Amino acid sequence: MVFSGCCGVGRVFGGPGRSGPGWGRVWVVWGGGCFTAGSGGFYVGGVRTVCVSLGERSYEIRVGSGLLARLGEWCRDLGVSRRCAVITDERVAGHYLGRVMGSLEGAGLEPVAVTVPAGEGSKRWQVVHRCHDALAAARLERRSLVVALGGGVVGDLAGFVAATYLRGVPFVQVPTTLLAQVDSSVGGKVGINLGAGKNLVGAFYQPRLVVADLDTLGTLPEREYRAGLAEVIKYGAIADGSFFGRLEGVMGGLLSRDAGVLEEVVARCCEIKAQVVSEDEVEGGRREILNFGHTIGHAWEAVAGYGRWLHGEAIAVGQVLEAELSCRVVGLAREVRDRLEGLLERAGLPTRVRWTGRRVERLLGAMRLDKKVRDGRIRFVLLRGLGCAEWGHVVEEGLVREVLGS
Numbered sequence: 001m002v003f004s005g006c007c008g009v010g011r012v013f014g015g016p017g018r019s020g021p022g023w024g025r026v027w028v029v030w031g032g033g034c035f036t037a038g039s040g041g042f043y044v045g046g047v048r049t050v051c052v053s054l055g056e057r058s059y060e061i062r063v064g065s066g067l068l069a070r071l072g073e074w075c076r077d078l079g080v081s082r083r084c085a086v087i088t089d090e091r092v093a094g095h096y097l098g099r100v101m102g103s104l105e106g107a108g109l110e111p112v113a114v115t116v117p118a119g120e121g122s123k124r125w126q127v128v129h130r131c132h133d134a135l136a137a138a139r140l141e142r143r144s145l146v147v148a149l150g151g152g153v154v155g156d157l158a159g160f161v162a163a164t165y166l167r168g169v170p171f172v173q174v175p176t177t178l179l180a181q182v183d184s185s186v187g188g189k190v191g192i193n194l195g196a197g198k199n200l201v202g203a204f205y206q207p208r209l210v211v212a213d214l215d216t217l218g219t220l221p222e223r224e225y226r227a228g229l230a231e232v233i234k235y236g237a238i239a240d241g242s243f244f245g246r247l248e249g250v251m252g253g254l255l256s257r258d259a260g261v262l263e264e265v266v267a268r269c270c271e272i273k274a275q276v277v278s279e280d281e282v283e284g285g286r287r288e289i290l291n292f293g294h295t296i297g298h299a300w301e302a303v304a305g306y307g308r309w310l311h312g313e314a315i316a317v318g319q320v321l322e323a324e325l326s327c328r329v330v331g332l333a334r335e336v337r338d339r340l341e342g343l344l345e346r347a348g349l350p351t352r353v354r355w356t357g358r359r360v361e362r363l364l365g366a367m368r369l370d371k372k373v374r375d376g377r378i379r380f381v382l383l384r385g386l387g388c389a390e391w392g393h394v395v396e397e398g399l400v401r402e403v404l405g406s
């Protein structure tokens, strides 16, 4: 069965899950195409704000410059205990830990810092145990806050630690990579890896607040930054054709990390993810569209050897190939596929890899382990048009083999 993300006409959703400044002003209408409204949130107290509407688990994403200075006051306003913990990695700590600790202390909180090694290797049990021990040693209690300061690795790890310590303590995401700001910090997927594969242990556990300070992107290495752009472009491809066009227009500003462009783009990406998550929190349906490019991308990450390709680089190639599948299976216009490839190239991302026959078979093998596989059949998210994705497409393996080898 195939499911269309191309929306109920005139459906209205979003809206307030609780009272507070700004809540109640985020109604978004889907039109006959895809998202028709959406300028990337609204301003509350001068800060660009996007809401994730999940009833009593609703929360805000605040996007802008200079936000670390206000983090302490915002955390305090969540009504948490004074004692709290900041989990971060060694590299991020060198840049931002002092500022975050100062902001929390300035608001009357008593933070302890827990620093883990940088990189994917920290998403494992031993590190979770060490974090739990550190929280217990600092006598954190049920209302104590965990702040995740870092990229997707720290967010996934710290979120999982928060979800499991004392059966769940509140946590706040402070994402410092582009990928984490537009993707991993929003939506509540937290977890760690096993030897058998990535993200095999985890939970859906929503943060209480996400604070995306764009200034932190200033120290992000170029390759990491460009990898984040793959997810940015994906949002346009799957959910908003006019946003995709906008990205084509502002790619220069994005590459130079222009603050105004970044604020608009990061907020719009968060808004799209927030809308999808609000509708399907635990990925029982529509949330699957966020996996566009990931069936092939994840397989390539595994076959190439984890760490050799950044996630964003692998899903850039995956998006182009899954767009090619879309042309052949659901009649996506070739011009759309070419625009997607062109924009990814302009972002400095790889879009093609020459794979030998053996590599293609290994890729197919890796895809059969994909979490979207049902009854052994590989399922894809395909584009019917720009901004219009469908999930649950079973594509005949011979065709997949042909596209991978093309």
Ligand SMILES: NC(=O)c1ccc[n+]([C@@H]2O[C@H](COP(=O)([O-])OP(=O)(O)OC[C@H]3O[C@@H](n4cnc5c(N)ncnc54)[C@H](O)[C@@H]3O)[C@@H](O)[C@H]2O)c1
Pocket: 089, 090, 091, 092, 095, 118, 119, 120, 123, 150, 151, 152, 153, 154, 156, 176, 177, 179, 180, 183, 184, 185, 186, 187, 188, 189, 190, 198, 199, 216, 217, 218, 219, 220, 221, 224, 311
């Ligand atoms: N939970 C989700 O929904 C979700 C979605 C997508 C990806 N993820 C996960 O996210 C992880 C990848 O995240 P990532 O790409 O952010 O990688 P990362 O967290 O490993 O960060 C990349 C590198 O950049 C460094 N860094 C981070 N911020 C920096 C800054 N501002 N300045 C300088 N250096 C900085 C880090 O120390 C690290 O070395 C993966 O584990 C993936 O599974 C989760």
